Amino acid sequence: MNETVVLKDLQINAGDNILVNKTSIVIEEGEIFGLVGESGSGKTLTAKAIINLLPKGLSYSADEIITAGKNMLTASAEEKKEHIGKNIGYIPQNTVFYLHPMIKIKNQIGDGYVYHMHKTKKEALEKAEALLYKVGFKYPKIVLNYYPWQLSGGMRQRCNIAMALMNDPKLIIADEPTTALDSTVQRQVMDLFRTINEEMKLSILLISHNLGLVKHYSHSLAVMYAGQIVESGYTNTVFSNPKHPYTRLLIEIIPSFKIKKDERLAEIPGLAAENGRDIKGCVFFKRCPKAMDICKEMVAEHIDDKHDHYYRCNLK
Amino acid sequence: MLSYILDRLKSSIVVLFVVSVITFFVLMIIPGNPAQLILGTDATPEAIQELHAAMGLDRPLYQQYLSWLLDLFTLDMGSSYVYGESVTALIARSIPVTFSISIFAMVMAVFIAFLFGIISAIKKNSIADYFSRSIMQLGAAIPSFWIGMVFIVYFGIKLRILPVSGFVPIEQSFAGFIKSILLPSVVLAIGEVGTLLRIIRSSMLDSLKQDYMDMARVKGLSTGKTYIKYALRGALTAPLTIIGMQFAKLAGGTVVVETIFALPGLGRMVLTAVEHRDIVLLQGLVMFITSTVIIITLIVDISVMYLNPRIKSFQQGEL
Numbered sequence A: 001m002n003e004t005v006v007l008k009d010l011q012i013n014a015g016d017n018i019l020v021n022k023t024s025i026v027i028e029e030g031e032i033f034g035l036v037g038e039s040g041s042g043k044t045l046t047a048k049a050i051i052n053l054l055p056k057g058l059s060y061s062a063d064e065i066i067t068a069g070k071n072m073l074t075a076s077a078e079e080k081k082e083h084i085g086k087n088i089g090y091i092p093q094n095t096v097f098y099l100h101p102m103i104k105i106k107n108q109i110g111d112g113y114v115y116h117m118h119k120t121k122k123e124a125l126e127k128a129e130a131l132l133y134k135v136g137f138k139y140p141k142i143v144l145n146y147y148p149w150q151l152s153g154g155m156r157q158r159c160n161i162a163m164a165l166m167n168d169p170k171l172i173i174a175d176e177p178t179t180a181l182d183s184t185v186q187r188q189v190m191d192l193f194r195t196i197n198e199e200m201k202l203s204i205l206l207i208s209h210n211l212g213l214v215k216h217y218s219h220s221l222a223v224m225y226a227g228q229i230v231e232s233g234y235t236n237t238v239f240s241n242p243k244h245p246y247t248r249l250l251i252e253i254i255p256s257f258k259i260k261k262d263e264r265l266a267e268i269p270g271l272a273a274e275n276g277r278d279i280k281g282c283v284f285f286k287r288c289p290k291a292m293d294i295c296k297e298m299v300a301e302h303i304d305d306k307h308d309h310y311y312r313c314n315l316k
Numbered sequence B: 001m002l003s004y005i006l007d008r009l010k011s012s013i014v015v016l017f018v019v020s021v022i023t024f025f026v027l028m029i030i031p032g033n034p035a036q037l038i039l040g041t042d043a044t045p046e047a048i049q050e051l052h053a054a055m056g057l058d059r060p061l062y063q064q065y066l067s068w069l070l071d072l073f074t075l076d077m078g079s080s081y082v083y084g085e086s087v088t089a090l091i092a093r094s095i096p097v098t099f100s101i102s103i104f105a106m107v108m109a110v111f112i113a114f115l116f117g118i119i120s121a122i123k124k125n126s127i128a129d130y131f132s133r134s135i136m137q138l139g140a141a142i143p144s145f146w147i148g149m150v151f152i153v154y155f156g157i158k159l160r161i162l163p164v165s166g167f168v169p170i171e172q173s174f175a176g177f178i179k180s181i182l183l184p185s186v187v188l189a190i191g192e193v194g195t196l197l198r199i200i201r202s203s204m205l206d207s208l209k210q211d212y213m214d215m216a217r218v219k220g221l222s223t224g225k226t227y228i229k230y231a232l233r234g235a236l237t238a239p240l241t242i243i244g245m246q247f248a249k250l251a252g253g254t255v256v257v258e259t260i261f262a263l264p265g266l267g268r269m270v271l272t273a274v275e276h277r278d279i280v281l282l283q284g285l286v287m288f289i290t291s292t293v294i295i296i297t298l299i300v301d302i303s304v305m306y307l308n309p310r311i312k313s314f315q316q317g318e319l
């Protein structure tokens, strides 16, 4: 068993306010790992903690962060930078400004490849061209000569995807990678992810609001709620036998499997807590249809022997 | 791109035309008879009348304007009565003075401002940052005539290593040329460096906060690439515009510094022309300075557009 990512007991704070709490994730090598949850539940921050990209104002602590084989808690800043740059591809959630607006695609898509893989710019452009073709551009040469603002949102997203794939990384973090894409291109990109995942044993952390997508493509998944992971495990297991009431509601109530982006779930009454994410009891208490008195005081963690199904709930 | 440049050229020509009209007519209606000025107070009315006619001043104003404008195209701007020389020759002689101290000053200011602006933005609250903030405040607070005098007293009179006044043309002696422009350029640079540093620092700070910097960090690029290729690239527009404005200002003549260091530059010539009501000289100077400013602005605008090519139109074909 080889893990690409081990995250143990992550906590992220903004001053006194806890944003992410008691979050643990294990992504096996060659696995597509889905991370789902409502807007604001802490998915992006969790992903950023893995790649040392948390915004300056936030502080974090964790028992363990291992990213593509390197211990992020003991590595020096320079080591982290080199390691992440070489081994991880990052597809940010909102790609509009992640490409430099004043630099042509060809001058920014390959510089990481040139730097880490010791290639020439020409080799980088050849690789970029091939990847751009794979993400659905019919004429990648033209795209390379464009500035980002000459491309639509979906095109920029695909450029970011191609850029993330340049180094043949060990891990790709894809934060809502297909939101700006229409359904055909979305399929194409997701199938590409699956192909490279299978061919190159590359691990993918797939963050999405789209439960259907995660169900279809991921091997394992975690459900996040108000800064905590409430349930995780193999995708088949979780979908066939959801334990946490929140997971159940997500699966049962929303037939389309789509949690609307930037919207709270109307189907489940109440709101995900913005504050008080460090309470002793269950974070879902206020909205839970099956809440019991004890849920205010404590919450039981269930981990089965094979570590393949985890949930935090007092229900049996 | 080309059509934008052509557009800008067209509007520049219109501006120049308007300026020529204003320069000519405003200066013409200023009280004071040029013939009287030339001949002095004890000249006879007949002599003045005669000179007046000889200078073409009895013609209707529009005729005078047209012939002045036509002469402009052949670079003939008339002759100055104070110096008794052609205005074109006079301007040509003071250009090297003003331009060399302006260019030298801007090179120094740009170098220091970028160096400290970038470092202080990257390492906020470091020693370099405190130093930069002192530069910003000192540059703005100390009047240039005072620095100029201090320099003259210290380097010129006490240490005797630099001349206190005058200009040595470059073809006469290179070392002498550098020595003669060094102090005035430094004084000018001190006056400009603070503003520029402030702009560079704040543009850099802003650029460092952008999402593309996150991407550069995740890509793990070298420090140089991260800060120069990405951060600085996104922070150049405002500083470039300011540099253009500052240079245009200096190139139009630096009256105070030229006076302190007794340099025969454009600024002093403007002063002389005004003092002596040398209308012809003043018209020539205003036209020349305006054209310089317009040309510099044009160059800056084109460079800004090159840096930030969003102005360009494009066709987003089927990809």
Ligand SMILES: Nc1ncnc2c1ncn2[C@@H]1O[C@H](COP(=O)(O)OP(=O)(O)OP(=O)(O)O)[C@@H](O)[C@H]1O
Binding pocket: A014, A019, A037, A038, A039, A040, A041, A042, A043, A044, A045, A046, A055, A057, A058, A093, A262, A274
């Ligand atoms: N820099 C920051 N400073 C303070 N709070 C922050 C910061 N970034 C995010 N947060 C807060 O942390 C919480 C989690 O944010 P995060 O971006 O991880 O959510 P998310 O699950 O990715 O949501 P979405 O699905 O909308 O992308 C939110 O409540 C957000 O307001």
Ligand SMILES: [Mg+2]
Binding pocket: A043, A044, A045, A093, A175
């Ligand atoms: Mg997010």
